[in-house]
Amino acid sequence: MSNTVIEQIPKYDSYKESGVEWLGEIPEHWSLTPNKRIFNLKKKLVGKRSSEYDLLSLTLKGIIKRDMDNPEGKFPAEFDTYQEVSSGDFVFCLFDVEETPRTVGLSKFDGMITGAYTVFNPSEQYSREFLYYFYLNLDTDKKLKPLYKGLRNTISKEVFFSFKAFVPPINEQVKIAKYLDRTTAQIDEAIVIKQKQIELLKECKQIIIQQAVTQGLNPDSPMKDSGVDWIGTIPEHWEAIKLKHLFKETTSRTKTGEETLLSLRMERGLVPHNEVSDKPISAENLIDYKMVEPGQMVMNRMRAAIGIFGIPSQAGLVSPDYAVYNVSQEIVAEFYLLLFKTQIMGTQFRLASKGMGTGSSGFMRLYNENFGNIKVPFAPSVEQKEILEKIEKESSKLNRAIDNLNLSIDKLKEYKTTLINSAVTGKIKVTELA
Known part of the structure; x- marks a missing residue:
């Protein structure tokens, strides 16, 4: 599904070699710009003022606020070495890159985060949303692997600043980001609907099982307390x-x-x-x-x-x-x-x-x-066997339906990943605003 739909989206008129092996060609008018022109490094420790900040974490769902009233996971004894994060800042985990599920986040919150991460504030000449999709795409398949050094797969700040991002003009960045905002939201909504359908099928399966193993298969059977x-x-x-x-x-x-x-x-x-x-x-x-x-x-x-x-x-x-x-x-x-x-x-x-x-x-x-x-x-063992056979028959139908929905979800996720990659690398031309 993903390739067929994406192949129907228009392409740019002319392309040029990017010089990046995995990337191939990029649109002729896109620029290769070193990160030192895009990002400004921030490093403001909260010190003894940690109580004034919300605690943030970098997760697969992006940067989230941690619930300090109902804490989950480990917390340090004190947060003096944590650093300040403002809404609109980027947070990168530039170590253990290969093993870390998500190494980039764009914060929607003011707060503090571990000092082990690197916080950047991007230049106003670039769309934060476009840059986020750009680095989310790189993180998905760990495309920055050539930049890793050492046993902990670390990207030094110097190497990160030297890395050249391939970006279109600002108006095009905004257009691409809005397009992806809208389209990925639609994909996510479709995924949620299918996940709810799966939960309903699982509930139906549980009801069938529970009723069969506690009351048998014959609804007309005489009952007793x-x-x-x-x-x-x-x-x-x-x-x-x-x-x-x-x-x-x-x-x-x-x-x-x-x-x-x-x-x-x-x-x-x-x-x-x-x-x-x-x-x-x-x-x-x-x-x-x-x-x-x-x-x-x-x-x-x-x-x-x-x-x-x-x-x-x-x-x-x-x-x-x-x-x-x-x-x-x-x-x-x-x-x-x-x-x-x-x-x-x-x-x-x-x-x-x-x-x-x-x-x-x-x-x-x-x-x-x-x-x-x-x-x-x-129940008599003969009846237990009959109940098992009936449950297996009914469950197999529901399991097939669940498997089909899971397959659809996997295809939607694949389409979303491919769409983001195609948009931020110029493989498709976004021509409409969200």
Whole structure:
């Protein structure tokens, strides 16, 4: 989609070689201008006046204000070495450039930011908005890589000032920036709409699962009170039974650590650790980890409330802090895996957890005794299998719809990136104002 649409946008009449390998040609009338003519370096420390400033951070969403009343992340003991930022200033992270997700921001706020960053005020002869799109584009694919030096991929101020930006006349910069403001806003709006559609489909999926695992598939089935408030009514031939009658904890430990280490993930369940991490753990450090076998149920005690459960498909090892259960032959483990991942079940796990903290955060743990005393719906195993088959069929339809929406979002993001690149490098000619 992106290439087809962009190919229909007019081009400039004549081009010239930029001298930059990855860039190729630029419009004939565009200038190559060193940054020393575009940016003025600022470095005003806030010192003992930090309480007078809002704290700012450079993020993937741009420069944001930090909430000091409800702080997240690490803060220094004092902010004396932080520097002043004014609305309209540029903030660059010129170190660890390759690893840092976003290295440029255009501030809409007055405030202060870490002194490790570099703050510039651009000349009034240039459009701040155009320059932001220009450097956002360079940052997207780390096109400034040839400028890095040292182990920390640092761009010195001298090298940055010597770098030549390729810019059109100011009226054209403004036109391009306004065009991109309008067009990218439309793309972002389309993405938000599709993301909301995905959330609705996920909610629909959860409703289908929750209703099926707590009330069965037959809406005409005679019902009875389960005697458990959170469960409500259940089919007359079902029971409400404590989990300890269905799951028995086992604590077998490895003596060698030679078995495959498995990691428990929200979406994927139990997978080999080396598939999700590039940090190997030696067998010696795995001694005394818990052993698991196919068909057992594994629970992350600290994150049970958000559904971190899994059924191993292979023998292996899991964290000694996890709970491992043998499953009763009267039940289908996958049926209860779906039940454990429902929001209504998560609430019960949260209420039964003990320790420091609240909700699913802090050091709340779901201990075996409390887990075992929770009552759950219990259907005949044949019916459990039928419910699983029905859920799988309905879920596959919803999953396909979700996958299609995610694919559309990826294409929109790709189009946005390509459009910005094409506009700020002169590959297309912006002829309309926003």
